[in-house]
Amino acid sequence: MSKRPFVIFGAFAAICVLVIPFIALGKAGDAQSGDVQVAARDEGGKALVFENCGQCHTLAAAGIDGIVGPNLDQLLVPSGANSAQMYEGLYTRVIQALTCGVKGRMPKGILVGDEAESAAAFVAAYAGQIGKGPTVDTTTAQHPDPPDCG
Numbered sequence: 001m002s003k004r005p006f007v008i009f010g011a012f013a014a015i016c017v018l019v020i021p022f023i024a025l026g027k028a029g030d031a032q033s034g035d036v037q038v039a040a041r042d043e044g045g046k047a048l049v050f051e052n053c054g055q056c057h058t059l060a061a062a063g064i065d066g067i068v069g070p071n072l073d074q075l076l077v078p079s080g081a082n083s084a085q086m087y088e089g090l091y092t093r094v095i096q097a098l099t100c101g102v103k104g105r106m107p108k109g110i111l112v113g114d115e116a117e118s119a120a121a122f123v124a125a126y127a128g129q130i131g132k133g134p135t136v137d138t139t140t141a142q143h144p145d146p147p148d149c150g
């Protein structure tokens with residue numbers, strides 16, 4: 001009698017036992033982290049962005065997928081390659097949006113003060129960083145003052 005059916009069944013069983021849970025766990029992980037490695041120091045900023053920006057924006061690192069406003073991964077880092085050199089400019093752009101609003105379509109003051117700074121730092125360090133971690137240490141990076149909206 002041929003052993004072949006047993007070998008095929010064995011291979012099939014191995015696939016079920018090993019591969020399927022691996023795929024399922026990988027998917028669950030993606031939904032939570034957006035496949036971005038968030039440093040412990042940035043969890044507070046992530047929570048602020050998750051709670052206050054998610055109804056409108058997509059940002060993989062915060063696990064948010066809103067569609068009312070622009071996708072922040074794509075808008076802020078169109079090349080898909082964020083870097084430490086871009087951090088200050090991105091931070092300034094986000095703190096400007098939060099402080100002054102955007103063209104009457106994004107309300108100003110969704111977050112203010114320390115919370116606005118923490119959210120802006122998170123977005124600047126993680127936008128476009130899919131499959132990667134932060135571009136800078138947000139606790140030591142330069143954070144220019146919020147703009148005067150006039």
Ligand code: HEC
Nearest residue numbers: 052053056068069070093094097102103105106110111119
């Ligand atoms: C009520 C929906 C809404 C919420 C909540 C919201 N935004 Fe926005 N945001 C928008 C819209 C809409 C735009 C695009 C405005 C336009 O350009 O027409 C925008 C634009 C932006 C921009 C781009 C500004 C630029 O320079 O082009 C940034 C950055 C931004 N939002 C960050 C945030 C962050 C961070 C949060 C959470 C703290 C947030 N937004 C919460 C609706 C929202």
